[in-house]
Amino acid sequence: AQSVTQLDSHVSVSEGTPVLLRCNYSSSYSPSLFWYVQHPNKGLQLLLKYTSAATLVKGINGFEAEFKKSETSFHLTKPSAHMSDAAEYFCVVSAGANNLFFGTGTRLTVIP
Amino acid sequence: AAGVIQSPRHLIKEKRETATLKCYPIPRHDTVYWYQQGPGQDPQFLISFYEKMQSDKGSIPDRFSAQQFSDYHSELNMSSLELGDSALYFCASSRGLAGATTTDTQYFGPGTRLTVL
Numbered sequence: 001a002q003s004v005t006q007l008d009s010h011v012s013v014s015e016g017t018p019v020l021l022r023c024n025y026s027s028s029y030s031p032s033l034f035w036y037v038q039h040p041n042k043g044l045q046l047l048l049k050y051t052s053a054a055t056l057v058k059g060i061n062g063f064e065a066e067f068k069k070s071e072t073s074f075h076l077t078k079p080s081a082h083m084s085d086a087a088e089y090f091c092v093v094s095a096g097a098n099n100l101f102f103g104t105g106t107r108l109t110v111i112p
Numbered sequence: 113a114a115g116v117i118q119s120p121r122h123l124i125k126e127k128r129e130t131a132t133l134k135c136y137p138i139p140r141h142d143t144v145y146w147y148q149q150g151p152g153q154d155p156q157f158l159i160s161f162y163e164k165m166q167s168d169k170g171s172i173p174d175r176f177s178a179q180q181f182s183d184y185h186s187e188l189n190m191s192s193l194e195l196g197d198s199a200l201y202f203c204a205s206s207r208g209l210a211g212a213t214t215t216d217t218q219y220f221g222p223g224t225r226l227t228v229l
Contacts, residue, residue, distance in 0.1 A: 034217070044155070044202060044220040090154060099145060099157035099168055100204075100218060 002027045004074075004091045006103035014111045019063075019078040021106045023091030026072065033074045034092040034100070035065055044090070050074065061085070086110045114139055116205050116221035124227045125193050133188040133224045137205030143167070144186040145218055146178060147202040155202055161186055190226075198228045 007022040025031055035047040048059025055067040061084075065076045074091060091103040117136040125131050137144050143162045147155040148171075157170035161180035172178075175193075180186045190197060204218035 036220070043222040044204075046217060046219065049217055099160055099170055100147075100155075101157075102154040104154050 002029075002031065002093045002101045004033075004093045004101060004103040006089075006091050006106050008106050009104065010107045010109065012109040012111060013081045015083055016080050019076070019081045019085065019108065021076040021089050021091075021108065023074045023076065023103060024072050025074055025091070025093045027093055032094045033065075033067060034094070035059065035063070035074075035076050036090045036092055036102075038088045038090065038105075040087070047076070047089075081108075081110045083110050083112065116203055116219055118201075118203050118221035118224050120224060121222065122225050122227075124229065126229050127193055127195065129193050129228075131190045131193060131226060133190070133201055133203075133226070135186045135188070135203030135205075135221060137184050137186070137203075138219055141205035141207050141219075142184055143206045143216075144180055144184065145204040145206075146172075146186070146188050147204065147220075149200040149202060149223070150196075151199070158188070193228045195228050198226060200225050 003026045005024045033050040036044045037047050038044050047063050048057045050057045050067045058064045063078045065074050067074050088105045088107050090105050092100045094100045119134045145160040146158040149155040158172040159178050160168045164180045175191050178188045200223045202220050202223045204220045206216040206218045
């Protein structure tokens with residue numbers, strides 16, 4: 001079975017400071033892991049994905065995530081938050097060519 | 113680049129009515145997925161199709177049905193609508209391979225917001 005746990009439902013950071021959104025996964029197989037972002041009243045946009053290649057994955061808009069098998073984690077980071085980063089972020093796992101399992105989401109607030 | 117297209121973007125229905133949501137995948141994508149996102153909740157997988165055949169089924173109510181057509185577009189049919197069906201319905205597409213061991217990236221459409229009164 002596959003599942004993800006997003007450890008924080010809400011993260012608040014000041015503009016220009018680092019962002020850390022935490023995600024732990026559980027999977028019976030070698031997982032594919034994704035981070036998607038959802039801006040208010042918008043669709044889901046892929047930030048980055050891990051599929052058993054390099055453990056440090058770089059995505060769009062300066063985000064990156066590191067796959068740590070020993071910790072079963074796939075935390076999302078960004079060195080410097082921008083106001084436009086305020087959104088809901090979903091950590092997602094999939095194993096096999098099937099559906100995605102979403103975490104419950106982390107709402108990122110960026111304080112000016 | 114072309115993205116996933118969903119129509120309509122907004123739909124208002126009354127209880128016990130029916131609704132049809134449409135999804136047009138990215139060109140050359142042969143797999144379509146449907147997700148339901150209730151207010152304040154994470155998206156939940158409903159059903160998927162690969163090469164016009166149902167490939168996986170999630171928490172889709174029996175009142176709902178879906179199919180994928182020869183041009184790879186998909187329709188989600190919802191009957192006897194209930195208040196609890198009010199949600200954002202996402203369609204995603206990918207280049208799926210039946211029996212593949214890795215997941216190709218799913219690209220999401222903007223969603224259809226269904227409101228049931």
